[in-house]
Amino acid sequence: MEEQVGKIWHNIITRMANSRHPEAAVHLEQVKQTTGILFRALGGDSGLQIESAGTTRHGARRSWLQRLAGTNQQTELAWRDERSLRLPTVVDCFPTPELNRDLYLWLTALATGDSGTEQEWFQKNQQLTAQTLAIYPGLQPRYERLVAAHLKQRTHSDDLPPKEAAQEEAIRNALLNPGSEDHLPLAKHQPQPVPLWLHPAPPLASARITPSIEDEQNNSSKGKSKELEEQHRRQAEQVTKPEQDRGLVAIRMENILSWGEFAKVDRGTEENEELDQAADIAKEMEQFSVTRDGKSTAGRLRFDLDLPAAENDDQILNAGILLPEWDYKSQQLQPDHCRLLPMLATKAEACKLPDHLRKTAKRLRAQFQALAPARTWRRGMPDGSEVDLDAYLRFTTDRAAGHIASADGLYRDLQPGARDLACLLLADLSLSTDTWINDQMRVIDVIRDSLFLFSESLSATRDSFAMYGFSSRRRDPVRFHQLKTFDETYNPQIRGRISAIKPGYYTRMGAAIRHASEILKEQPAGRRLLLLLTDGKPNDLDKYEGRYGIEDTRHAINEAHHLGLQPFCVTVDNKANDYLPHLFGAGGFVVIRRPSELPKRLPLLYARLTRS
Secondary structure (H helix, E strand, O other), X not given: OHHHHHHHHHHHHHHHHOOOOHHHOEEHHHHHHHHHHHHHHOOOOOOOEEEEXXXXXXXXXXXXXXXXXXXXXXXXXXXXOOOEXXXXXXXXXXXXXXXXXXXXXXXXXXXXXXXXXXXXXXXXXXXXXXXXXXXXXXXXXHHHHHHHHHHHHOOOHHHOOXXXXXXXXXHHHHHHOOOOOXXXXXXXXXXXXXXXXXXXXXXXXXXXXXXXHHHHHHOOOOOEEOOOOOOOOOEEEEOOOOOOOOOOOOOOHHHOOOOOOXXXXXXXXOOOOOHHHHHHHHHHOOEEEEOOOOOOOOEEOOOOOOOOOHHHOOEEOOOOEEEEEEEOOOOEEEEEEEEEEEEEOOOOOOOOOOHHHHHHHHHHHHHHHOOOOOOEEEEEEOOOOEEOHHHHHHHHHHHHOOOOOOOOOOEEEEEOOOOOEEEEEEEEOOHHHHOEXXXXXXXXXXXXXXXXXXXXXXXXXXXXXXXXXXXXXXXXXXXXXXXXXXXXXXXXXXXXXXXXXXXXXXXXXXXXXXHHHHHHHXXXXXEEEEEEEEOOOOEOOOOOOOHHHHHHHHHHHHHHHHOOOEEEEEEOOOOHHHOHHHHHOOOOEXXXXXXXXXXXXXXXXXXXHOOO
């Protein structure tokens, strides 16, 4: 009974203290594409991604009711760093969806002018506001509506102590007339958050806590796994695992009148803890402290990845190829920064086309044979299937006229035509391809079927093509699997290599693209297509994660363009629209929403790309 009454009381107080408007809420996912387009259209850094901001404590004065309910301690404010523009996950501070959506657009426009320089928060936001309104005067009505609505929500200065009242008046004047206030008066409490401005002290990006290969292999996920529904970004710190078996003995041992056998039990990790309960606790945490104890748990909120054993590696063909890598911070190539290892599956046995693909392959071959150029007669040949009558008549006429005539070139031969193009398909074989897309297939299975049907289709057109796969484990090594070279014909041995592909490690995309470009540029074809097949963004265990990997891949793609190649990306990543326009351009990629459709759509996509 007491528990039920407590819940009712808590709900009543929380509702009374709540100043938000959930019925008018606008979520970041609803406006993510719009804000991304707006940010880049207004001149923002095209390499930044739109991500959610984390909640932080604001330290401002709260009302008595809010203190009683224990609410309004945290806020979500916008900011930008070197890799992302952070916007609130949900905006529900205004009573209408139109105003909440306007706030997203205003914050996006405001962030385009942020150069990242160190400047006092109060002055910086006034300067950014005045600059944004001067450059884009069409935003003035929207800004005035937001200011008017926000000022109604702020605590009036008459209800505050003198110093806090002066502080509040300065913020109000700065909102109404940006640039009119020189400094923010000091007070005991921090000022109330200003959602129309950027964060006063954005959390610094913590170093990514990367598990070692050994930990990932030892901590294989054997139990239940659950992902947090909320996509809030949370701060983390890495700490030393506390000693669980030490404590203060507050009693004298001789006073214990009974004894029991000692059993060493580590209660640091509750193996029977419910995942739902852990997820609820995680939602309330502003900062996580993470350590590593080398032990597995029965349930996890975040799945661990299993890495393939080294003894299953393919044969290494040579000592490796040194490749450069682009450092976007210094704006220069780092020479010989990566080592790429060409590899070949030596244990792959020749095989036939899988039964479940034969019907589709037969239909695709029939469609692609129509793309093959018609067979043509080649005349004036020294040998051939028939006598070239025109050449023979000229020869006999010249001889009869007393001229010296050569008997070479009196034959003709019917030869197949050839299209003047070459294609290199580069397949992502990273560890993420081990993900299941349904009850029957993983991403790697879809990629394998796609390679089979792609090869069957191109062999019907007799187009020159090659296929390689890649994965990486830091910058040394980048594994580059040879499936089919330009000099090889498609045969059962090639099918065996395709059948043997398996998930590898990570996705150092820039190095793989650079080496593939070097191979493709040697082809004499007039048109050369570099086709990238992937399921996610560039990433690796080291600093290649995030903006660094994105910019290196973009630089490698630009290098391919300069070599006269045509890069194009085919992906099954549903979040690819966040980063692929920056890498390949608006028309340089396609997203396959249903991964299971990739095997059928890839050959048809190739036909569309190579249609003259």
